[in-house]
Amino acid sequence: MRVLLVDDEPLARERLRAMLADSSGEIDIVGEAENGRRAVPMIHTLKPDLVFLDIQMPGLNGFDVLDLLAPPRPHIIFVTAYDEYALRAFEVHALDYLTKPITQERLDTALRHFANHMALHDAGRGLDALRAERAATEPLKRLTLHTGRRLRIVDPAEVRYFEANEKVVFAHLRTGGKHIIDFTLQELESRLDPAGWMRIHRAYLINIDAIRELTPWFSGTYQLTLDDKTVLPVARRRAKDVKAMLRGV
Amino acid sequence: MNHTPLRRHFRLLFAMVLLGCVLGSVVAWLEFGTLFKPGFVWWAPGFFGVLNTVAIWSSILAMRRLLLRYVPLRSWWQVLIHTVVLLCTAVVIFLMIEGIDGTLCVWLDLGQPDQVDAMFGPALVIVILATVVIGTLTYAFDFYRQLRDAQQSILTAELRALRAQINPHFLFNTLNSIAALIRSRPAEAEGVTEKLADLFRYTLRASDHPTVTLAEDLDATQLYIDIEQARFPERLHVSVEVPAELRAAQVPSLLLQPLVENAVKHGVAKTEGPCAVLVRAERTGDTLCLQVRDTGPGFASTDLDAVLCNGCGLTNVRDRLQLLFGKGNTHLLLLPDGVELHFPYAPAEQRLSRSASLVAAS
Numbered sequence: 086m087r088v089l090l091v092d093d094e095p096l097a098r099e100r101l102r103a104m105l106a107d108s109s110g111e112i113d114i115v116g117e118a119e120n121g122r123r124a125v126p127m128i129h130t131l132k133p134d135l136v137f138l139d140i141q142m143p144g145l146n147g148f149d150v151l152d153l154l155a156p157p158r159p160h161i162i163f164v165t166a167y168d169e170y171a172l173r174a175f176e177v178h179a180l181d182y183l184t185k186p187i188t189q190e191r192l193d194t195a196l197r198h199f200a201n202h203m204a205l206h207d208a209g210r211g212l213d214a215l216r217a218e219r220a221a222t223e224p225l226k227r228l229t230l231h232t233g234r235r236l237r238i239v240d241p242a243e244v245r246y247f248e249a250n251e252k253v254v255f256a257h258l259r260t261g262g263k264h265i266i267d268f269t270l271q272e273l274e275s276r277l278d279p280a281g282w283m284r285i286h287r288a289y290l291i292n293i294d295a296i297r298e299l300t301p302w303f304s305g306t307y308q309l310t311l312d313d314k315t316v317l318p319v320a321r322r323r324a325k326d327v328k329a330m331l332r333g334v
Numbered sequence: 335m336n337h338t339p340l341r342r343h344f345r346l347l348f349a350m351v352l353l354g355c356v357l358g359s360v361v362a363w364l365e366f367g368t369l370f371k372p373g374f375v376w377w378a379p380g381f382f383g384v385l386n387t388v389a390i391w392s393s394i395l396a397m398r399r400l401l402l403r404y405v406p407l408r409s410w411w412q413v414l415i416h417t418v419v420l421l422c423t424a425v426v427i428f429l430m431i432e433g434i435d436g437t438l439c440v441w442l443d444l445g446q447p448d449q450v451d452a453m454f455g456p457a458l459v460i461v462i463l464a465t466v467v468i469g470t471l472t473y474a475f476d477f478y479r480q481l482r483d484a485q486q487s488i489l490t491a492e493l494r495a496l497r498a499q500i501n502p503h504f505l506f507n508t509l510n511s512i513a514a515l516i517r518s519r520p521a522e523a524e525g526v527t528e529k530l531a532d533l534f535r536y537t538l539r540a541s542d543h544p545t546v547t548l549a550e551d552l553d554a555t556q557l558y559i560d561i562e563q564a565r566f567p568e569r570l571h572v573s574v575e576v577p578a579e580l581r582a583a584q585v586p587s588l589l590l591q592p593l594v595e596n597a598v599k600h601g602v603a604k605t606e607g608p609c610a611v612l613v614r615a616e617r618t619g620d621t622l623c624l625q626v627r628d629t630g631p632g633f634a635s636t637d638l639d640a641v642l643c644n645g646c647g648l649t650n651v652r653d654r655l656q657l658l659f660g661k662g663n664t665h666l667l668l669l670p671d672g673v674e675l676h677f678p679y680a681p682a683e684q685r686l687s688r689s690a691s692l693v694a695a696s
Contacts, residue, residue: 093566093569094507094566095567096510096515096564097507099514099517099518100513100514122606141503143603143604143606144605144606167502167505167506168503185507185509185510186506186509186512
């Protein structure tokens with residue numbers, strides 16, 4: 086099985102590596118990431134079967150990493166030293182986790198559990214539930230962009246606007262460029278800061294900072310000009326909200 | 335340190351006896367005032383004053399002690415019982431003394447008992463007033479002492495809570511690091527274990543040694559820094575800039591470690607790249623200025639009240655500094671990249687010999 090280790094402490098990775106070497110079964114450690122920002126693209130490109138994911142990391146923590154993992158997803162065994170919130174989440178969603186210092190016995194149990202679940206194909210159910218719960222409560226810290234076959238992680242503030250075209254959602258960056266992302270416009274609208282983002286149309290979600298001008302168009306519709314001179318249509322039924330928002334700014 | 339309350343007790347006792355003698359003399363003078371007109375007996379007011387005072391005073395205080403044992407003051411009607419019983423005691427004792435005084439007057443040939451009776455009314459009023467005054471004073475003093483004890487115990491409890499506040503996340507991660515080092519670098523594992531033990535011992539002893547020298551507190555903080563550096567060898571850089579002459583300064587124990595822990599928590603744990611923590615001390619006049627800064631993202635708010643919270647390390651540090659140096663002498667400032675403390679510089683040379691080895695010898 087192909088395994089990826091994610092932990093910001095080198096000693097913790099070193100120990101886990103040594104313990105995995107001692108455990109039975111064929112384990113191939115395909116990579117190690119020292120933070121969440123490195124982990125997401127590595128999971129995307131290396132496609133491991135199993136990820137040991139530390140919760141407390143700078144930048145993107147373990148849960149933030151999970152937010153950015155679109156299915157198909159590897160199985161995840163969370164690792165934490167002591168985090169009451171995390172432990173509660175693991176229990177509620179029946180997720181696999183290990184507490185530090187990890188013991189060989191518990192590590193072996195978790196690996197066996199993973200092997201059994203792989204056979205049953207239901208390893209991802211708890212993770213989906215946790216993701217859904219976080220989608221309802223936690224704001225999104227970062228976004229994943231597809232650039233060619235690679236993944237890039239950006240701050241949502243770097244995006245000028247999102248555009249939905251058929252089933253695909255694109256992020257238009259402030260630095261130029263247009264990239265496919267894995268979130269729907271609904272997901273983005275609910276998980277980005279409502280004070281910073283505005284849905285102006287079925288197909289557009291706009292970064293409020295990028296707005297320059299609102300001009301009347303025809304039969305109650307408007308046109309919105311952005312700071313890079315992009316012109317986008319404002320839907321008739323959203324025009325009132327857009328005007329109210331701009332007056333407030 | 336234990337002399338102060340005892341001395342205060344003596345002072346209070348002396349004041350009460352003086353007050354009693356003055357009151358007693360007034361009573362005696364009222365009783366025998368008419369007697370002094372024909373031939374003044376100079377010692378009579380003082381003699382009867384002391385006699386009456388000792389009798390009334392001791393009976394009231396004894397009755398009060400008895401009452402406190404059997405009728406605890408927990409409700410208003412219990413307070414009423416105390417008041418009524420004490421007043422009755424005072425009146426009964428006064429009536430007894432009245433009889434004794436009259437008899438003594440006749441024996442000592444100071445005048446006739448019927449003359450004494452004329453002043454009975456005013457004297458009784460004074461005795462009742464005196465009882466109320468004594469009662470109020472002693473009960474108020476009791477309440478004050480209880481309140482002070484309660485405050486003291488809150489502070490002790492806080493310190494106890496602080497020393498239990500060895501962050502479990504830090505502890506478990508350190509144990510994990512030690513477990514990792516045992517396999518690859520046993521000597522380093524030994525070092526980290528010893529440092530963790532020393533740090534833990536220093537924390538446990540903090541309540542026994544409320545004040546230490548800056549040098550001692552720095553040594554303990556260095557233990558913490560060394561452990562964190564084993565966990566984050568690439569990412570954590572700490573520099574300590576404390577002039578040697580300031581290391582004798584008196585500070586509350588566990589002053590710096592919570593601040594550095596805060597800096598590591600908010601710096602390293604939130605920065606993916608390297609993070610530097612700086613500990614600086616500087617003296618301007620009589621004021622010692624301590625800074626703990628980090629290159630992390632900084633405080634979310636510059637509002638002190640938003641950053642300070644109940645039971646936080648930072649709040650606790652400020653409270654203990656205020657306890658040691660007084661509220662007006664202690665200042666906590668938020669910098670964009672850390673905290674700054676100002677408090678009086680007081681070298682603790684006389685204490686050096688006693689506790690210099692607190693960390694080293696433990």
